[in-house]
Amino acid sequence: MVAGALRHRGAGRAAWLAFAAGIFGNATGILVEGYNLHVNAEYESPGWADLGYLSLYPAVAAGLVLLIRRRSEGRDWGALVDATTVTTGLGLLAWVFMIRPAVTETGLSPLAHLTGVAYPVGDVLVLAMLTRLLLGGGATSTAYRLIAASACLFLVGDVTWAVLNTIGVEPGPAAHRLLGAVFLLAYVLFGHAALHRSAALIGESAGAPPKLGPGLLVLLTLASLMAPLLLLGQIAAGEVTDALPIAICSIVLFLLVVIRMAQLLRQLEAQTARVRQLSRTDELTGLPNRRAWNAELPAAVERARRDGAGLAVAMLDLDHFKRFNDEYGHPAGDRLLKSAAAAWSEQLRGTDHLARYGGEEFIALLPGADTGEAVRVLRRLMTATPLGQTFSAGLAQWDGAETSDELVARADAALYEAKRAGRDRVEVARRPAADAQPPATDARLTPR
Template identity: 60%
Template sequence: MRGTDRRAYAVAMAVVIAGYQLLPDGPWWTAAWQVGIGWAGTAAILAGARRLPWRDRLPWWCFALGIFANSSGIAVAVYAESVLGRVDLPTPADPLFLVLYPACALGLALLIRRREPGRNWTAMVDATTITTGLGLLAWVYVIEPAAQEAGMSLLGRAVQVAYPVGDLLLLAMLTRLLRAGGVRGASFWWLAGSFTAFLAGDTTWVVLGNLGDAGWALEEVLWFRRGIDMMFLTAFALAGLAALHLGARELARTAAPLPPRLGRLQLAALTGASLIAPAILAGQVASGRVTDGPAIVVGSTALFLLVVTRMAQLVRQVERQSRQVRELSRTDDLTGLPNRRAWNDELPRALERSRRDGAPVCVAVLDLDRFKQFNDSYGHPAGDRLLKEASAAWHSALREVDTLARYGGEEFTVLLPGADLASARAATERALAATPLGQTFSAGLALWDGTETSDELIARADAALYAAKGAGRDRIVAADPWPDVHMRRSQ
């Protein structure tokens, strides 16, 4: 649908919803108005779904079914009361009203599945925590009283209980959608606003029912009662607007799940949900009679376990990020090899193992020949590509036990444990032959003498490297041993 048509639909819905307050006071007038808006919202959803790929239409069809059934139930309810005299639950309209909850919950579940194919345990814990807290509130003040209401048939009590249970189901799926990753454009928020309006309307009726005489008095106020009805009308209209918006195409796009961090709004919602159980207990203690002790115990236990689970997720996330930071601090960004810090940690350990096992260990220092000239000729991106390709080629040519690290710039170091000078030279020559793009390197080799420090070993290899450079490059030179160990130590 074009933007002008979508705006025309939005303006028309706003006008007819506002005009609901001006209707004559008659059930048939209000029923026709509500059904008309509900069917218009259904038609808008179906029209919007037609523009989507086949695989993305099913969630919207579920939304259309729920809204069509719910709005049609209004006409059936008026007919049952005005013509058939059916006012006691269950009425013929209740099945239509109740279809809204499973149909829309299924649509939300399908949409979430499209957006996040994997399991997002963090979002599931958050949604379960909020739903559990509000579910305990609904049990104490709505579900349990409805299930025990005298003068009503068993089927009537079951239908009365089904409404708050349906609200909890819808709340759980809406919370899960809000915690999912993916695009959050206008269509996303229109859809979320639609289900929020449904829940707000149902919650208002529940609150009025628990206010006793004050609630009955408010229901007798025409503009107030119609204001509650307008919440549901707004829900019908917003669902249609969400489907017509071009952003509906992006709603089912797969995205990575959100990280398990807690924002301020999430923290406030989880805190509020967790405090519902003690708040109910405090209220009943203050009244002098704890009537829902078992439910409060079960709810408190469930909320406690959910909070512990959420904290464990956050701790694991912090630990994972800490490991990543440690790894990044020891890894060269360009080549992915160990950096100088990692090399300085690993070399002393390798020398200590060599001292303990009596096995030889060699170190090589490699430097790409004429790298500055290559950079000046082909540019820095080409130089970076050479460094990455060369390091990958050298790594493949060396032995699995060898450690190649980037020491700085175009200079690399190689740790060759268990290798004497001959085998170390052979491994380094394989790396030299594998150097890509027709480039070469110069290298200095040093065999550890069993007493020198890491810095002294590197210094000998570095001196051999400069000897290779001075001898014409593209070669490997083995370092001479220190002429006098005791003299070297005294310097």
């Protein structure tokens, strides 16, 4: 494992060295116990071997923490709450079947009690970090899966020993060899993970967190039901021995479920707001799209009617845009649309609104502007148009009575007049027939 950590120069090197330290300590415990058995024909716990065995847990937990920090972009509170929920439920199991029996066992020294409790507590610690890592999402490389499998094997071996001790069964030689094979396989998987070519990538950011899928929901449900199920089991057995831990765990699990629901509601609200924003925003230019314009213009007309203020609408069309696309390519055409939208937005007044109407057509809403002010605004836009391009525009002044659709239709008709007249100009729309006036020919602009 040290050789693998030194060979790979990825972000997870510190985690591999922490794993190596834990495996070294655990293997040293085996060596010490084997030496005592060889010299004294027996080994009494607690002893120096337990110190080596127990060093596995903080070292592996530290390595997992390093991987979690490397793989997470910011703090993934959802994964943290999920991992805490699973750990709390399984931690209650550990208390009932492993920790409490070690605490209440009679005839042992305080050091023996402490040692007996340290093993299941270490298992819960590793389980908590492993759960958080697995729920964090991201790419699951071969080295990643091997680490998870190895940690799970250590937990399986420890739990098996704890269960055998709790029920008072002394495993025979065959069972000893089988359990030894479990731990040996855990060592081999850790070593193989460290030497695998994907080991250098294991500390890379995981990106987006995983979704709350069916498998995770089942796991969270089982963890949340752990406390009431244990209580029902003890009631059925005729004696409730863990009422306080079960009550505390039930409260914690309930609060965690409430916190997770609140997180999911906030995520749903944020996604809904995001979808609403995207539905009203043009993806390419970032301007309001036609849907947003169709909602804004009637409201602006009503405000102008209420306040007795002026209102102008201008339709803009980039000249010869298809030819520009054919000559320079569609990516260049997209860049032109984006840069034109940005340049025009900077030239508008604070009260004006610019939207993309479709294709190379844009539409501007100029509240409080008369024809002269609107023409001056469009002159600034024509001067700011990037890449030496020009546009034609049709300008319509609201007459105080027409609908928003009629106002846009007049601006659109004036735009086509400008294009027929040679482009690169603004054409002011004629008034409706009831108060028709001659077109304002002085508004036709050719600024270049």
